[in-house]
Amino acid sequence: MLKYMEIAEQIKQTIIENDLAQGTKLPKVSELIQEYQVSKSTIVKALNVLERNGIVYQIQGSGIFVRRNTRVGYVNIIQNKGFTESLDQFEITTKVLLLEKILPTEEIYTHLNCSPDEKVYHVKRLRYINEQVLCVEESYYNCAVVPYLNEEIATKSIFNYLKTALKLNVSFSDKYLHVIKLSETDSQILGLAKDDPALLTEELFYLSSGIPFNFSRTTYHYEHSQFFLQTNNLSV
Amino acid sequence: MLKYMEIAEQIKQTIIENDLAQGTKLPKVSELIQEYQVSKSTIVKALNVLERNGIVYQIQGSGIFVRRNTRVGYVNIIQNKGFTESLDQFEITTKVLLLEKILPTEEIYTHLNCSPDEKVYHVKRLRYINEQVLCVEESYYNCAVVPYLNEEIATKSIFNYLKTALKLNVSFSDKYLHVIKLSETDSQILGLAKDDPALLTEELFYLSSGIPFNFSRTTYHYEHSQFFLQTNNLSV
Incomplete structure (x- = not known):
């Protein structure tokens, strides 16, 4: 698996395991770089994958937030x-x-x-x-x-x-x-x-x-x- | 509009105007940088937007190819x-x-x-x-x-x-x-x-x-x- 897909999967698991609510602010890119010990471009790619999958949303200048699907069984x-x-x-x-x-x-x-x-x-x-x-x-x-x-x-x-x-x-x-x-x-x-x-x-x-x-x-x-x-x- | 969205829109228009068939190989990233006179990261972001929208697909080590939706009126x-x-x-x-x-x-x-x-x-x-x-x-x-x-x-x-x-x-x-x-x-x-x-x-x-x-x-x-x-x- 590509590194950024791995990181995306890990961030997703963190959101699920901690049951983070919609709108919860995630750590900054610089903090994620520290946490996962990967390059900035890997973190940016991972966040883009998560955004594309409806797992986070990014507000320019403001941060990265959790997006949760509220209905199950769909x-x-x-x-x-x-x-x-x-x-x-x-x-x-x-x-x-x-x-x-x-x-x-x-x-x-x-x-x-x-x-x-x-x-x-x-x-x-x-x-x-x-x-x-x-x-x-x-x-x-x-x-x-x-x-x-x-x-x-x-x-x-x-x-x-x-x-x-x-x-x-x-x-x-x-x-x-x-x-x-x-x-x-x-x-x-x-x-x-x-x-x-x-x-x-x-x-x-x-x-x-x-x-x-x-x-x-x-x-x-x-x-x-x-x-x-x-x-x-x-x-x- | 963000620069990479602009470039994505321009590449999309080129595909439509030239009626490029599914599977047509697009210029390399380095050539697109020359053509649009923007940075590599802008081209990469633009290509990701196009991929996400089903307009191109990228094969690692091989290139970027046109993806066409074959049915109209959907x-x-x-x-x-x-x-x-x-x-x-x-x-x-x-x-x-x-x-x-x-x-x-x-x-x-x-x-x-x-x-x-x-x-x-x-x-x-x-x-x-x-x-x-x-x-x-x-x-x-x-x-x-x-x-x-x-x-x-x-x-x-x-x-x-x-x-x-x-x-x-x-x-x-x-x-x-x-x-x-x-x-x-x-x-x-x-x-x-x-x-x-x-x-x-x-x-x-x-x-x-x-x-x-x-x-x-x-x-x-x-x-x-x-x-x-x-x-x-x-x-x-």
Whole structure:
């Protein structure tokens, strides 16, 4: 892990362990340099990461302050770590409905930027949060990047497997959200009625090399899911 | 505007004007320093802003590359600029349904961190995108921060008024998303049927001083709205 990411993680842990309230002033940059024994640029980078993650806010000339998310049980839709990491205070379990190697449809090979005759993994999974159905997810993995998957891996965290076993670096994603009426099939899978509301997300994940390797379509149970994100004014 | 935000904006404009494709390699940091005649730290900060906004991605040891959002007409849910700025390629119009000064309910004064006997502005507006109903929005403004509002202002961009007339710096927000079935009242306002699906967002906006000043509840027409966000791996 990069040094500034390590420091960011440590500052975050300090905030959580001491249960610091929103608006609590953190030590000055010069004090943080002393405390963590790293360079100013490392501290500045770490604070920027924390700001971007909605963990602190910085007021120029005034200091660095704690920012707390006040509601629990919301899925952070800005993270791309997969549920297993982002909802770690909840029990996330998974049932694999389907795992097969198929030739991609035009939609899939276009998204994954691969050739029509390169096979892809097609995985359909039901995810549970504290034993309630959270979502049904249909995922396609480029086999050139992910040459092997099995049901045991898919029952746990596929992203964790990519990181630890395949040493792949999931770097960024494009996520699209739509609100829809449930189809007959999906309503049965989720235990809801046809035409009940649902959030449908489509997400394309990239490696740090810029290569797209996973396209996922996820349909959320509207009564068991809620989402949050924190924005800041760094947008251009 | 801060220098690095200016440079970020200029690099973004260069990408848009030249219609650079996803994956296009940008000049090296040293070349950007030459081109924009600014310090290395300004370029690094500008690139970080662009990365955070999903406009470029950086591969260590390899370079800076263009990242393009491939779908148009999606609301960027990570921005906190209001629709008028974030959907600037579309015609956004507004109809004010209600504008009054009221005593806040407990929910509102808790969110706005004000006293129960301080009045707040209550604004209810219908927003249209290209003449189709996009959403109905119910907003509460702390009068201590926003002492004056009228229908003319509310018909245009309230956030633009806060920025230009009141010189307020909207800095960050917490946003919560739920998928719901429409109530009778909201379905009539949106021109949909009761129990049709909708995205409900609740958002609390803060000034750069950390003071919450606006709480908004927005219900989106599911057929006329779609959302996107770009994530990256800077999360801790």
